[in-house]
Amino acid sequence: MHLWxxxxxxxxxxxxxxxxxxxxxxxxxxxxxxxxxQFRAEDVPGDAGTAIDLFWTLxxxxxxxxxxxxxxxxxxxxxxxxxxxxxxxxxxGTKMIVEEENKFEIIGEPTYRVNKFRDSNCEAxxxxxYRIEAVGQEGLTSTPVELKEPVIASLxxxxxxxxxxxxxxxxxxGSVILFIEMARKGTIFKVRKIAGLEAINDAVGRATEMGRxxxxxxxxxxxxxxxxxxxxxxxxxxxxxxxxxxxxxxxxTSRSLVMTTARDTVEAAYLAxxxxxxxxxxxxxxxxDEQFGYVASVTxxxxxxxxxxxxxxxxFYAESLILAETGNSVGAIQVAGTAMPTQLPFFVAACDFTxxxxxxxxxxxxxxxxxxxxxxxxxxxxxxxxxxILLLAGCIIMTLSSxxxxxxxxxxxxxxxxxxxxxxxxxxxxxxxxxxxxx
Amino acid sequence: MLKILxxxxxxxxxxxxxxxxxxxxxxxxxxxxxxxxxxxxxxxxVENLPDGSNVVMALDYDPASEGELQPMASAFTRHCALKxxxxxFMTLWPQGGPMIQRSTDLLENDYxxxxxxxxxxxxxxxxxxxxxxxxxxxxxxxxxxxxxxxxQGTNLNDIPLTKNLKNIQxxxxxxxxxxxxPGSKEWxxxxxxxxxxxxxxxxxxxQAPIMLPYxxxxxxxxxxxxxxxxxxxxxxxxxxxxxxxxPAAKEGLKRMGPQLVAHVLLIxxxxxxxxxxxxxxxxxTA
Amino acid sequence: xxxxxxxxxSAVTGFVLIGTAFIPQFVDWGNDAMAWFNLLAAFAFILGxxxxxxxxxxxxSAQQPGWGYAAVTLIAFFITLYVGLAKVGVNPSxxxxxxxWSGEFQEEGSAFWWLFEYIFYPLSATMFALLAFYIxxxxxxxxxxxxxxxxxxxLIAVIVLLGxxxxxVWLTGWLPNEPIIGSSGITYSDFHLPxxxxxxMDDFTTPGMRAITIGIALGVASTSLxxxxxxxxxxxxxxxxx
Numbered sequence: 001m002h003l004w005x006x007x008x009x010x011x012x013x014x015x016x017x018x019x020x021x022x023x024x025x026x027x028x029x030x031x032x033x034x035x036x037x038q039f040r041a042e043d044v045p046g047d048a049g050t051a052i053d054l055f056w057t058l059x060x061x062x063x064x065x066x067x068x069x070x071x072x073x074x075x076x077x078x079x080x081x082x083x084x085x086x087x088x089x090x091x092x093g094t095k096m097i098v099e100e101e102n103k104f105e106i107i108g109e110p111t112y113r114v115n116k117f118r119d120s121n122c123e124a125x126x127x128x129x130y131r132i133e134a135v136g137q138e139g140l141t142s143t144p145v146e147l148k149e150p151v152i153a154s155l156x157x158x159x160x161x162x163x164x165x166x167x168x169x170x171x172x173x174g175s176v177i178l179f180i181e182m183a184r185k186g187t188i189f190k191v192r193k194i195a196g197l198e199a200i201n202d203a204v205g206r207a208t209e210m211g212r213x214x215x216x217x218x219x220x221x222x223x224x225x226x227x228x229x230x231x232x233x234x235x236x237x238x239x240x241x242x243x244x245x246x247x248x249x250x251x252x253t254s255r256s257l258v259m260t261t262a263r264d265t266v267e268a269a270y271l272a273x274x275x276x277x278x279x280x281x282x283x284x285x286x287x288x289d290e291q292f293g294y295v296a297s298v299t300x301x302x303x304x305x306x307x308x309x310x311x312x313x314x315x316f317y318a319e320s321l322i323l324a325e326t327g328n329s330v331g332a333i334q335v336a337g338t339a340m341p342t343q344l345p346f347f348v349a350a351c352d353f354t355x356x357x358x359x360x361x362x363x364x365x366x367x368x369x370x371x372x373x374x375x376x377x378x379x380x381x382x383x384x385x386x387x388x389i390l391l392l393a394g395c396i397i398m399t400l401s402s403x404x405x406x407x408x409x410x411x412x413x414x415x416x417x418x419x420x421x422x423x424x425x426x427x428x429x430x431x432x433x434x435x436x437x438x439x
Numbered sequence: 440m441l442k443i444l445x446x447x448x449x450x451x452x453x454x455x456x457x458x459x460x461x462x463x464x465x466x467x468x469x470x471x472x473x474x475x476x477x478x479x480x481x482x483x484x485v486e487n488l489p490d491g492s493n494v495v496m497a498l499d500y501d502p503a504s505e506g507e508l509q510p511m512a513s514a515f516t517r518h519c520a521l522k523x524x525x526x527x528f529m530t531l532w533p534q535g536g537p538m539i540q541r542s543t544d545l546l547e548n549d550y551x552x553x554x555x556x557x558x559x560x561x562x563x564x565x566x567x568x569x570x571x572x573x574x575x576x577x578x579x580x581x582x583x584x585x586x587x588x589x590x591q592g593t594n595l596n597d598i599p600l601t602k603n604l605k606n607i608q609x610x611x612x613x614x615x616x617x618x619x620x621p622g623s624k625e626w627x628x629x630x631x632x633x634x635x636x637x638x639x640x641x642x643x644x645x646q647a648p649i650m651l652p653y654x655x656x657x658x659x660x661x662x663x664x665x666x667x668x669x670x671x672x673x674x675x676x677x678x679x680x681x682x683x684x685x686p687a688a689k690e691g692l693k694r695m696g697p698q699l700v701a702h703v704l705l706i707x708x709x710x711x712x713x714x715x716x717x718x719x720x721x722x723x724t725a
Numbered sequence: 726x727x728x729x730x731x732x733x734x735s736a737v738t739g740f741v742l743i744g745t746a747f748i749p750q751f752v753d754w755g756n757d758a759m760a761w762f763n764l765l766a767a768f769a770f771i772l773g774x775x776x777x778x779x780x781x782x783x784x785x786s787a788q789q790p791g792w793g794y795a796a797v798t799l800i801a802f803f804i805t806l807y808v809g810l811a812k813v814g815v816n817p818s819x820x821x822x823x824x825x826w827s828g829e830f831q832e833e834g835s836a837f838w839w840l841f842e843y844i845f846y847p848l849s850a851t852m853f854a855l856l857a858f859y860i861x862x863x864x865x866x867x868x869x870x871x872x873x874x875x876x877x878x879x880l881i882a883v884i885v886l887l888g889x890x891x892x893x894v895w896l897t898g899w900l901p902n903e904p905i906i907g908s909s910g911i912t913y914s915d916f917h918l919p920x921x922x923x924x925x926m927d928d929f930t931t932p933g934m935r936a937i938t939i940g941i942a943l944g945v946a947s948t949s950l951x952x953x954x955x956x957x958x959x960x961x962x963x964x965x966x967x
Contacts, residue, residue, distance in 0.1 A: 047749045048752070109603065110609075111489050111493075111611065118608055119605075155749070156749055157748060157749075157750065158747055158748060159749050165746075166747055176946070176947050177950065180951075180956055222762075224762050232960040233959045255766070255773070256766070256772045259772070260769070261962075263962075264961065265959060268959070268961075282780065285776055286772075286777055291503070295852060300791075317619045317620070318503070318504075318619070318853060321863065322855055325859040325862060341648065341934055341938065342645045342649055346863070349863045349864075356937070357940045357944060360944070361941075361944030362944065364959065365951075368957070372956050373951065373956055376951050377947070379947055380943045380946075380947045384940070384943060387943070449862040452858075453861070456857055460857060471891075473894065502841075502845065502849045502850055503849035503853035505850065534841075537831065537838075537841060537842070570759065572759075590829060591818065592818050592820055592821075592827070593820065648934050649934060649938070651930065652934060652938070664889075666889050666890070695891065699890040701857065701861075702886040702889065702892065705860070705861060705864050706886055708864050709865070709879065709883070711865065712866060712868060712869055713879070
């Protein structure tokens with residue numbers, strides 16, 4: 001009997017407890033979250049009037065560690081505001097149409113603890129009204145919050161955020177052009193010797209003596225990569241030398257457009273050297289766009305033909321070491337040039353000479369010996385001076401400003417004072433020259 | 440002896456390297472990893488996001504570099520799965536499609552309760568688009584200008600995850616795993632830096648030095664090579680200890696054994712090379 | 726004429742695109758130009774493919790040494806081309822079941838997928854793995870303490886090689902986290918190899934890399950200007966016919 005009673009009580013208690021707990025939890029979850037506050041919008045500066053930034057203060061219920069979360073996400077709505085139709089009409093039918101035309105539409109659902117959103121689907125000059133709601137458990141939404149007034153994205157014809165960038169582009173490009181002009185008018189510029197470039201003639205000479213070919217690899221990128229263009233300009237000089245020495249030059253390429261460009265270049269070089277009849281278009285050929293397929297083919301060729309000189313000039317990736325080590329194993333003199341910082345160590349280790357970064361770009365000017373090309377190198381130097389001065393100034397300002405802050409915090413002044421000159425300079429540098437608008 | 444070494448056929452060196460990699464790999468040697476600050480920054484970037492956040496997973500690599508990068512991609516995917524994030528997969532490499540497949544398989548097989556049959560609502564595969572950095576420029580401004588359909592040809596407006604996604608500025612995190620061009624550098628230059636998209640990357644060891652200058656301003660953190668992957672896996676295991684028994688969660692850690700022996704061999708070879716060099720110099724031949 | 730028109734096109738396009746970087750309204754023009762380039766490059770593939778066929782056929786017909794490889798290349802080329810274009814073994818897409826070719830060409834189980842998974846994938850991985858072998862022979866040959874700079878390079882290489890593996894922890898993990906006598910702030914544990922390796926990466930490699938990058942950026946700017954201004958025309962070929 002006692003046992004039977006116990007079972008009955010238990011059977012009654014379970015649903016009862018379930019009912020009580022669930023109704024309590026329902027009572028807790030049933031509350032919609034508090035709405036976010038201080039909802040505001042700003043036109044994104046320096047754009048074509050296509051974006052508006054929205055900011056808000058998180059809902060008081062959107063707390064860091066509450067479980068279950070009272071706010072799951074925010075929903076942002078937008079509608080266009082038409083000035084003429086906004087006037088309330090007495091005709092109920094018309095009013096309904098207006099409401100239908102300018103209905104709020106969901107444009108984004110940022111997650112909890114997020115307090116900004118960029119609407120980049122705007123049209124310039126159109127006023128938009130935004131609304132935000134916090135969404136809690138069971139899809140319950142807070143009361144909506146709207147902007148106080150519509151916001152308009154405006155089109156800017158000049159991205160003022162990039163003013164400093166424009167100044168530096170103007171200064172550096174201007175100086176390159178200026179020095180080229182000076183060289184054209186007869187100013188002579190002195191350029192230091194680059195060992196790797198001096199070695200090109202020797203390498204071709206050696207190949208001729210040994211009766212073996214020269215191999216020129218113009219990198220694995222297409223002609224839209226400036227490194228490939230720089231490589232092709234060096235190819236022009238190498239081809240002139242091979243034409244002079246009557247050595248064979250082979251150029252396997254990994255891009256079709258590079259093949260056609262290289263053919264034109266080598267043909268012109270042979271013409272300039274007075275040996276157009278020795279130019280053979282089939283020595284410049286396409287293999288494959290696929291990186292390692294290309295490498296397999298070129299290294300296979302190296303092992304079979306044993307070229308006496310290998311030149312690697314262009315953009316390279318992981319294949320650099322495979323190419324250079326194979327070249328080394330067949331005893332070729334190797335000269336490499338690239339602006340890929342990641343591959344430079346491999347070329348330095350495995351090749352006889354390496355043109356590092358800017359040396360590679362300077363090579364065509366150096367090899368051609370044309371004064372106006374040498375002028376462009378001086379322009380580059382001027383750019384370095386500007387860069388150096390900026391770096392130095394930035395470092396000094398930052399260092400002094402950090403000393404100043406340390407000194408201030410040492411004094412433990414609780415009063416908030418205006419930023420000092422150095423602090424303002426630091427902020428200006430960060431926001432305008434180093435920031436998004438700058439570089 | 441030194442004379443033999445002087446004319447040593449390099450195939451012996453190749454054989455030594457083969458053994459240095461193969462033996463620890465077969466034996467399955469693993470070592471504990473201490474997570475560095477840089478890797479913790481990556482871990483926290485994923486971990487501190489609210490559950491169910493939106494993450495773009497840009498996997499820009501190919502089978503060649505899969506050995507080095509797949510552990511990272513898997514670790515990123517696994518960590519996002521543990522956090523129940525919504526994942527958008529995409530690639531700028533034509534060979535990247537099957538790489539994405541490996542990650543989506545991981546989602547479906549290892550985390551079926553969150554992702555099984557939830558294609559479109561929990562993850563989406565946008566697939567490959569040609570155009571290198573041009574694609575990045577488009578997806579950060581207007582996703583649907585570049586991708587109008589997903590990999591299966593479904594219109595993005597018909598997929599719940601992409602219906603309201605105007606561009607990837609709206610996502611909470613961008614994870615990029617890349618083996619070269621186009622890859623991490625392009626994502627930073629055209630994606631994360633100009634638009635302040637929080638970004639973490641995983642890249643090959645060779646690429647790491649060029650990405651270092653972007654930390655911490657343009658990049659939140661970086662996993663460099665297998666070491667980075669192994670540390671990240673360790674961080675995930677420390678936080679979710681149930682993974683300790685899952686060998687698939689230790690792909691990077693497993694690769695650290697061969698790396699240790701290979702590095703020691705390299706040091707040995709460098710030392711040997713120098714012994715030969717100094718001996719030659721003494722003999723007056725160098 | 727052969728040089729003047731291309732030069733004119735590149736100059737106009739180049740300078741206009743530099744300008745559009747500052748005008749938000751036209752900032753998309755760069756993307757359009759890139760799309761045009763991609764189109765051109767795709768069409769140029771016909772040139773490349775044609776050249777590949779021509780070269781391989783020449784090798785085979787002349788029975789040049791290694792002509793067997795040329796035959797393999799041709800066979801592989803045509804098989805891949807056929808399998809990819811005809812979408813062999815691809816199921817129609819769910820959306821368009823009536824069109825046999827509407828599926829994805831790389832679909833799992835298709836012939837193209839099979840080629841990718843069982844031929845392309847192992848071959849690519851093998852080529853990439855060759856790096857491990859080449860790096861060992863390069864290390865043996867090139868890392869020699871020929872002068873002071875080379876010695877510093879060598880020592881740093883050893884620290885980083887050890888610091889990036891468990892060997893670093895093994896060798897220096899015992900260093901205590903106590904300050905070194907007579908100096909404040911520096912502890913013995915600061916000399917842990919992984920820590921030293923991180924310092925080398927952060928404090929030496931990164932600034933060096935930044936300097937090289939600045940130099941390269943200036944080189945790119947100056948080379949681009951030379952191309953746009955027509956100062957360097959060697960890549961354009963000759964006005965005369967050979």
